[in-house]
Amino acid sequence: MYTLHHLPLSAPCRKIRIVLGEKALDFELRPQGLSRRDSEGFAGTPVGDVPILTDDEGMTLSDAAAIAEYLDEEHPVPALYPGTATARAEIRRLIGWFAGSFNEEVTRCLVGEKVLKHQLGQGSPDSRSIHSGHENIHRHLEYATSLLDRRKWLAGEVFSASDIAASAHLSCLDYLDDVPWADYPVVKEWYARIKSRPSFRAILADRLPGQPPPPHYTDLDF
Amino acid sequence: MYTLHHLPLSAPCRKIRIVLGEKALDFELRPQGLSRRDSEGFAGTPVGDVPILTDDEGMTLSDAAAIAEYLDEEHPVPALYPGTATARAEIRRLIGWFAGSFNEEVTRCLVGEKVLKHQLGQGSPDSRSIHSGHENIHRHLEYATSLLDRRKWLAGEVFSASDIAASAHLSCLDYLDDVPWADYPVVKEWYARIKSRPSFRAILADRLPGQPPPPHYTDLDF
Numbered sequence: 001m002y003t004l005h006h007l008p009l010s011a012p013c014r015k016i017r018i019v020l021g022e023k024a025l026d027f028e029l030r031p032q033g034l035s036r037r038d039s040e041g042f043a044g045t046p047v048g049d050v051p052i053l054t055d056d057e058g059m060t061l062s063d064a065a066a067i068a069e070y071l072d073e074e075h076p077v078p079a080l081y082p083g084t085a086t087a088r089a090e091i092r093r094l095i096g097w098f099a100g101s102f103n104e105e106v107t108r109c110l111v112g113e114k115v116l117k118h119q120l121g122q123g124s125p126d127s128r129s130i131h132s133g134h135e136n137i138h139r140h141l142e143y144a145t146s147l148l149d150r151r152k153w154l155a156g157e158v159f160s161a162s163d164i165a166a167s168a169h170l171s172c173l174d175y176l177d178d179v180p181w182a183d184y185p186v187v188k189e190w191y192a193r194i195k196s197r198p199s200f201r202a203i204l205a206d207r208l209p210g211q212p213p214p215p216h217y218t219d220l221d222f
Numbered sequence: 223m224y225t226l227h228h229l230p231l232s233a234p235c236r237k238i239r240i241v242l243g244e245k246a247l248d249f250e251l252r253p254q255g256l257s258r259r260d261s262e263g264f265a266g267t268p269v270g271d272v273p274i275l276t277d278d279e280g281m282t283l284s285d286a287a288a289i290a291e292y293l294d295e296e297h298p299v300p301a302l303y304p305g306t307a308t309a310r311a312e313i314r315r316l317i318g319w320f321a322g323s324f325n326e327e328v329t330r331c332l333v334g335e336k337v338l339k340h341q342l343g344q345g346s347p348d349s350r351s352i353h354s355g356h357e358n359i360h361r362h363l364e365y366a367t368s369l370l371d372r373r374k375w376l377a378g379e380v381f382s383a384s385d386i387a388a389s390a391h392l393s394c395l396d397y398l399d400d401v402p403w404a405d406y407p408v409v410k411e412w413y414a415r416i417k418s419r420p421s422f423r424a425i426l427a428d429r430l431p432g433q434p435p436p437p438h439y440t441d442l443d444f
Contacts, residue, residue: 066317
């Protein structure tokens with residue numbers, strides 16, 4: 001059985017939880033201690049952050065992109081990187097978008113400043129970063145709209161790991177009520193479809209002590 | 223035939239040039255215009271940065287990780303992600319290390335500040351960033367040493383895309399004479415092996431106008 005070491009409001013961790021759920025794999029979820037050093041103890045590496053996936057045979061994997069590809073290779077049904085090499089490149093490009101610029105310009109500015117920084121004892125939120133996050137999210141949601149205007153799912157006609165990556169980030173932001181859904185109805189409709197998937201149930205059940213989500217967070221018809 | 227749109231001292235672009243070289247694929251190299259808008263014109267996306275790979279049939283791919291995996295799927299020999307799912311996860315973890323924390327803590331601080339910022343007309347180098355880059359590189363080279371102490375190549379006994387990712391970053395830094403090779407003989411020996419590969423020749427021939435590399439940059443026995 002797999003064990004996933006995670007933080008509840010970490011987008012890359014949520015991505016792996018959803019992948020495990022889509023593959024209907026049994027796993028134990030273990031909240032990571034909140035000091036960075038704690039997670040470094042694992043792999044002893046500068047890249048030892050959660051998510052970290054272990055199994056009963058002593059395997060230890062880190063890096064969300066690597067773990068997701070591993071799970072797809074070991075448990076190929078349902079395929080989360082489906083299609084031709086070109087289609088898979090598009091899926092991976094979109095995953096790179098969320099792990100890269102979306103994370104840096106939006107998730108880190110909002111979830112990072114408001115939640116993780118506090119949890120990690122790294123001081124108080126930087127209001128300029130938060131302001132940037134609120135500004136930047138529009139450009140990204142406009143781009144998501146332009147994709148979803150012509151596609152059923154982000155990378156094409158089939159649900160893929162890119163939808164998982166995107167919804168992992170948006171779900172963390174939504175917990176903080178930081179997604180301007182009303183301005184982006186096409187993205188909202190896509191997210192509502194993802195919210196209703198069984199793999200998303202545990203994500204919607206997450207609660208931070210003393211910091212409840214807005215009522216629409218769990219509402220499937222929000 | 224493929225066309226690679228690139229910048230000479232961009233580590234992700236060099237990564238794709240080396241992958242194309244390892245696969246012995248014919249390609250045209252086209253220097254990207256230096257405004258960000260220029261590259262955005264391509265894909266019209268917030269992730270439209272170089273490297274961008276196109277072919278004669280109108281295919282356009284972006285994101286270095288996605289392009290490298292695409293090339294490996296379409297041209298499987300020699301395999302650059304060889305081995306079991308676990309071995310491939312290790313290769314991808316190391317690629318994520320260089321694209322993520324190494325890039326953020328080292329490459330961006332040094333190559334970004336000294337070269338790309340100037341080329342992109344984004345002002346003068348930030349000396350604090352440069353100082354951080356010089357400090358941070360040690361922790362990363364120590365970690366690389368700990369891997370290469372027990373492995374022939376970064377991810378194991380076989381040359382892989384992780385060696386390409388790492389050497390792409392180090393070659394950009396080396397052009398600026400920013401790698402403290404003398405302190406890390408194990409990493410230096412590994413890099414010397416990579417430098418002598420035919421796929422690396424074009425990288426070593428790169429010259430920035432008015433900014434020559436140090437003499438050891440092209441020396442195979444540096």
